[in-house]
Amino acid sequence: MTDVVLDRIGKHYGKDVALDEIDLTFGRGVTGLLGPNGAGKTTLLRIIATALAADTGTVRVLGQDPLTTRGRTAIRRRLGYLPQEAGFPRGFTVFRFIDYFAILKEWDDRDARHDEVRRVVDAVDLTDVATKRIQSLSGGQRRRVLLAQALLGRPGLLVLDEPTNGLDPAQRARLRDLLSTAGETSTLLVSTHQTDDVAALCERVVVLEHGRVLFDGSVSGLIATADGKVWMSGERSSLARNAWRTGSGLWRNVGAPPAGADLVAPTLEDAYLMLVGDRALAEVGSTS
Amino acid sequence: MTSSDVWHADHDDLERFLDGRVGAVFAASLEAHVLACESCRAQLNGMAFEPEVEARWTGVRSRIEDPAPGAVEAFLRRLGLSQEATSLLAAVPSLRAGWLLGVGVSVAFAGLASLLSADLGLTLFLLVAPLAPVAGVAAAFGGDADPSHEIVTTTPFSAGRLLSLRTLAVLASSVPLAVAVGLLLPTPAWVAVAWLGPALAGVTATLALAPVAGLTVSSAVVGVAWTSAVVAADRASDPMALVGTASQLVCVLVIVVASAALLHQRSYDPLGRLS
Numbered sequence: 377m378t379d380v381v382l383d384r385i386g387k388h389y390g391k392d393v394a395l396d397e398i399d400l401t402f403g404r405g406v407t408g409l410l411g412p413n414g415a416g417k418t419t420l421l422r423i424i425a426t427a428l429a430a431d432t433g434t435v436r437v438l439g440q441d442p443l444t445t446r447g448r449t450a451i452r453r454r455l456g457y458l459p460q461e462a463g464f465p466r467g468f469t470v471f472r473f474i475d476y477f478a479i480l481k482e483w484d485d486r487d488a489r490h491d492e493v494r495r496v497v498d499a500v501d502l503t504d505v506a507t508k509r510i511q512s513l514s515g516g517q518r519r520r521v522l523l524a525q526a527l528l529g530r531p532g533l534l535v536l537d538e539p540t541n542g543l544d545p546a547q548r549a550r551l552r553d554l555l556s557t558a559g560e561t562s563t564l565l566v567s568t569h570q571t572d573d574v575a576a577l578c579e580r581v582v583v584l585e586h587g588r589v590l591f592d593g594s595v596s597g598l599i600a601t602a603d604g605k606v607w608m609s610g611e612r613s614s615l616a617r618n619a620w621r622t623g624s625g626l627w628r629n630v631g632a633p634p635a636g637a638d639l640v641a642p643t644l645e646d647a648y649l650m651l652v653g654d655r656a657l658a659e660v661g662s663t664s
Numbered sequence: 665m666t667s668s669d670v671w672h673a674d675h676d677d678l679e680r681f682l683d684g685r686v687g688a689v690f691a692a693s694l695e696a697h698v699l700a701c702e703s704c705r706a707q708l709n710g711m712a713f714e715p716e717v718e719a720r721w722t723g724v725r726s727r728i729e730d731p732a733p734g735a736v737e738a739f740l741r742r743l744g745l746s747q748e749a750t751s752l753l754a755a756v757p758s759l760r761a762g763w764l765l766g767v768g769v770s771v772a773f774a775g776l777a778s779l780l781s782a783d784l785g786l787t788l789f790l791l792v793a794p795l796a797p798v799a800g801v802a803a804a805f806g807g808d809a810d811p812s813h814e815i816v817t818t819t820p821f822s823a824g825r826l827l828s829l830r831t832l833a834v835l836a837s838s839v840p841l842a843v844a845v846g847l848l849l850p851t852p853a854w855v856a857v858a859w860l861g862p863a864l865a866g867v868t869a870t871l872a873l874a875p876v877a878g879l880t881v882s883s884a885v886v887g888v889a890w891t892s893a894v895v896a897a898d899r900a901s902d903p904m905a906l907v908g909t910a911s912q913l914v915c916v917l918v919i920v921v922a923s924a925a926l927l928h929q930r931s932y933d934p935l936g937r938l939s
Contacts, residue, residue: 425818452820463811465755471729473812476755479748480819486747490729507728525815 378403379438379533379563380424386432387419387587394419396587397433406559408574408595409567410648411584417567418460418537420584424565425457425535438533451533453482456526460537460567464510470497470521471506477525496524499554501547515542523551527558534564540573552577571645575599581644585652595644602642602650607633618649673697673704678711736764736837752826753833755812756804763803767796767838775845782850787903789849791894793842794863795887800834801867802883805874831867839863851904858907861915866890868922 380402387395395416402424409417422428423435426442438454440447464473474493483489497506500520505513510521519542526534539555540548548570556577558564568574574581574595581598583591591598608626612619616629630646633639673681673694680686681694698704733741737750745753757763770792778785805827810816839860846856866886873882897906905911 422814427814427818449820452818455818457815457818459814462815465811466757466760467734468755469729472751475730476751477812477815477819479751480816480821482820484748522815 380565381436382420382424382433383435384433385420385423385430385435387416387423387428387430393587395423395430398584398587398589400582400589400592402563402565404559404561404563405580406555406564406566406578407580407582408578409565409582409584410569410571410574411590412652414586415584416587417584419587421535421537421565421567422459424533425455425459426451427457427459454532456528456531456534456536458523458526458536458539460541462522464518464521466511467509469507469509470502470513470524473510473521474525474528478528481528483529492528496527499527500524501550516544516547519543520547520551527554530558530561532562534558534562536565537567538569539566540568540570548573571643571648575644583648583651590651598647598651599642599644600647602630602647604639605633605650606630606642606646607637607639609638613637617653672701673707675707678704678708682708682711734760736760740833749829752829756810756830763800764837764841767800768841770796771842771845775848778849783898783901783903785849786851786855787894787898789842789846790859790862790897790903790906791891793846793859794866795890796838796842797834797863798866798870798883798886798890800838801831801870802879804830804834805879827871831871835867855904855907858912861907861912862890865915865918865922868919868926872922872925 378401380400382398382400384397384399385395386393386397398416398420400420409420411417419428423430423442424437426437426448429443435442437451440450442448442451465476468476471493474496475489478489478493483492494503494506497503500523502517502520502524505517510518513521519539523536523539526536534555536555540551543551552573555564555566559577559579566573566578578595580593581591581595582589583598591601607613607629608622609629610626612621612627613629613631613634615632615634616627617631619627619629619631622628628640628646629637630642630649677686677690677694678698681691686694698708730747733750734754737754740750740753741747754760771789774785774788774792776785777788842859843856846859847853849855870879870883870886873885876882877885893911894903894906897903
């Protein structure tokens with residue numbers, strides 16, 4: 377079932393092109409969005425989440441037109457959205473913040489609403505701090521608070537912009553488990569800079585750059601594009617498009633290998649780097 | 665074999681026993697049986713304690729999860745607003761104690777200035793009082809006021825309902841304060857309410873311009889326009905002109921036009937939603 381249909385979607389900010397008339401459809405399961413900063417991932421997710429209107433093209437989400445008031449409301453009733461950045465009202469506790477959004481999501485029965493709030497707080501492993509003020513929490517905990525509100529009501533469409541930002545490895549593993557379960561019954565779109573999250577979680581990956589779709593297919597399909605293009609060497613190869621020194625002391629090279637090179641199986645990160653090039657490498661270096 | 669092994673207390677009898685609706689002799693008999701019969705004791709325990717424990721636990725949990733609200737919120741709840749409504753109001757700054765204190769201090773400052781000079785006090789009062797609700801409305805919506813604004817925009821809650829609730833709350837909180845200070849000014853008593861014309865014109869104009877320019881810009885435009893009018897009246901040494909007949913007629917015109925624009929924009933969206 378196709379829940380999101382984007383037909384020649386375009387979005388500009390002044391002279392900058394954020395999305396360049398792209399066509400995409402999304403259905404049930406987990407789809408990862410990869411791309412360097414400014415590739416258009418956040419703009420794409422905001423359009424799908426009805427937070428932003430496209431300049432051109434048509435959008436259908438959950439069978440509705442987001443440009444009509446009725447359509448927007450219908451979409452929002454089945455939507456869970458985690459933006460890239462969001463703050464918190466001053467003085468709110470974890471429970472109260474999520475309860476606030478449960479009210480905005482039309483949970484009118486107080487007992488049922490509070491039960492649902494407890495469920496999502498528990499799902500993101502924050503029960504122990506549910507009554508604490510959000511200002512006193514760590515960055516990872518705050519990110520999970522924001523994620524919890526997106527999970528209210530088990531939405532049919534989950535749009536998560538960099539949900540693993542600020543999470544430690546254990547929290548990321550727990551989140552993957554949570555999201556993979558959600559992806560069994562929902563259409564789940566996840567934007568991230570973490571290729572290992574995509575590799576572990578997503579059935580499908582879409583790579584964006586400069587507002588265009590560079591790749592759209594399975595994770596294994598993206599990895600396969602780097603077959604025979606990754607090799608190890610004692611020093612940096614001049615033929616490598618991207619190369620870095622690994623913990624073993626050997627260099628991992630990505631590019632056109634020389635004859636007799638010690639080829640290794642590519643990872644999703646290798647394939648991603650091959651696809652988007654040096655710009656992404658600089659970004660990986662700055663975020664790792 | 666004891667008698668407790670061969671019969672068990674009837675459920676209805678146990679209920680009547682718990683409610684104290686059985687006679688003394690039957691109560692004593694039932695009590696003796698329950699003490700000897702594990703099965704009936706368990707049944708009675710379940711009937712007597714579980715609902716009570718559950719009720720107490722729910723109460724404790726609610727108190728912990730929904731701690732005592734702040735002073736303003738507690739006051740609103742005493743006025744009859746639901747917990748849901750006050751939560752929607754508490755998320756933005758315009759109804760926090762600090763904000764109301766700021767409004768109070770600003771208006772009180774204008775009142776105090778009148779002790780030095782009646783004209784200066786009146787001018788300052790007429791500058792501050794109408795702009796307080798305009799600033800309050802601006803602080804009740806939009807990205808600057810609401811740090812979780814983007815998520816709020818993607819919820820199905822009616823934007824119009826949220827707009828009405830927060831605007832009414834802003835007016836209800838700032839107007840009485842300014843009226844009270846206005847009554848203390850050494851000016852005719854009608855001045856204490858006459859500023860409501862410019863205030864309502866400012867609020868409706870701000871809301872009507874918001875879909876086009878955004879709330880921050882629209883409130884700033886209204887603020888600059890009103891400040892310019894106050895400065896001009898001050899230069900003409902005629903601050904009363906700001907609330908005179910001609911001014912009030914202009915305000916009525918602004919209110920009518922802005923309200924019509926608000927009603928006309930069926931897709932009006934104070935939260936910056938799609939238009």
